[in-house]
Amino acid sequence: MFNAERFVNEQIEEMRSKIKGKAIIACSGGVDSTVAAVLASRAVGDRLLTVYVNNGFMRKGETEAVGKMFDTLGVNYRLVDASEEFFAAMKGVTDPERKRKIIGERFIRVFERTAKEFGAKYLVQGTIAPDWIESGDGVRDVIKSHHNVGGLPKDMDMELVEPLRDLYKDEVRVVARYLNVQVAERQPFPGPALAIRVLGEVTPESVEIVREACAIVEEEIERASAAGKMTRPWQYFAVLLPCQSVGVQGDNRAYGRTIAVRSVESIDGMSAAYSRIPHEVLERISVRITNEMKSDVNRVVYDITNKPPATVEWE
Numbered sequence: 001m002f003n004a005e006r007f008v009n010e011q012i013e014e015m016r017s018k019i020k021g022k023a024i025i026a027c028s029g030g031v032d033s034t035v036a037a038v039l040a041s042r043a044v045g046d047r048l049l050t051v052y053v054n055n056g057f058m059r060k061g062e063t064e065a066v067g068k069m070f071d072t073l074g075v076n077y078r079l080v081d082a083s084e085e086f087f088a089a090m091k092g093v094t095d096p097e098r099k100r101k102i103i104g105e106r107f108i109r110v111f112e113r114t115a116k117e118f119g120a121k122y123l124v125q126g127t128i129a130p131d132w133i134e135s136g137d138g139v140r141d142v143i144k145s146h147h148n149v150g151g152l153p154k155d156m157d158m159e160l161v162e163p164l165r166d167l168y169k170d171e172v173r174v175v176a177r178y179l180n181v182q183v184a185e186r187q188p189f190p191g192p193a194l195a196i197r198v199l200g201e202v203t204p205e206s207v208e209i210v211r212e213a214c215a216i217v218e219e220e221i222e223r224a225s226a227a228g229k230m231t232r233p234w235q236y237f238a239v240l241l242p243c244q245s246v247g248v249q250g251d252n253r254a255y256g257r258t259i260a261v262r263s264v265e266s267i268d269g270m271s272a273a274y275s276r277i278p279h280e281v282l283e284r285i286s287v288r289i290t291n292e293m294k295s296d297v298n299r300v301v302y303d304i305t306n307k308p309p310a311t312v313e314w315e
């Protein structure tokens with residue numbers, strides 16, 4: 001049986017003895033990195049700088065919300081806006097693995113710069129077990145290079161500290177609840193963010209489309225769950241497909257983009273089943289997306305694939 005109190009005490013002790021000088025942590029505001037930040041901050045106090053990088057691929061209102069959360073948690077933090085450099089690095093890139101590697105490397109470069117200014121010698125990360133298992137450890141195949149593993153450059157000059165390395169998602173949530181971190185019930189969000197929910201080239205325009213569609217999916221599913229029409233799924237979002245299809249708008253032919261809605265039930269992300277969402281909820285999502293985003297999107301489809309054979313994210 002997993003014991004959160006023992007885990008927390010052990011990790012704080014271990015980090016205290018390991019981290020001799022200043023440390024930096026990359027915190028996206030997700031469950032994993034926030035729990036890692038709170039643990040590390042309890043271990044070394046103000047010798048830890050929590051850094052949130054706005055890569056330009058975050059969800060609607062996310063950067064502002066994360067800033068507020070850090071204020072509440074009382075951690076020492078900095079918000080870095082690096083969106084221009086991330087979009088520049090994504091120019092012309094369509095291959096999912098290249099996207100992940102480039103984003104991971106860019107993250108590390110931004111952290112290295114920030115770490116140098118702060119004088120940090122240690123990099124704390126919220127890597128959890130499925131991240132490194134699925135990134136291939138020499139025994140298993142590479143399924144996806146999770147950005148916080150596969151993207152690590154060989155010449156990184158900080159020592160890595162990964163307090164959550166042996167935990168699965170459900171255990172991280174137990175720790176979050178134990179630590180009273182409000183983010184505990186948030187749905188998981190991938191490190192490369194919306195960049196892997198835009199199939200094909202990632203541009204400010206394509207990210208804006210998927211950002212808006214994701215916000216509608218989240219709103220409608222959360223509204224229906226709160227009204228008791230369904231139980232809140234484990235994860236739910238939109239994906240922008242790299243194809244156009246013919247539609248009709250008023251009396252005119254339209255040739256617009258397609259949004260795929262993805263929603264799954266899972267325990268730890270290692271396997272997943274698609275959510276049996278009521279059709280009325282799916283229809284509301286479809287109507288809202290095609291109404292509110294009519295200049296871009298004219299078709300919405302629902303993904304009914306389990307993992308395996310699919311993965312949760314499309315890239």
Ligand code: XMP
Nearest residue numbers: 145146147188189190191192269311312313
């Ligand atoms: P997949 O797509 O591999 O996703 O079936 C399983 C779970 O992991 C999330 N995910 C990531 N999380 N860094 C992360 O921290 C990543 O690079 C990454 N890729 C996928 C995904 O959202 C799902 O919850």
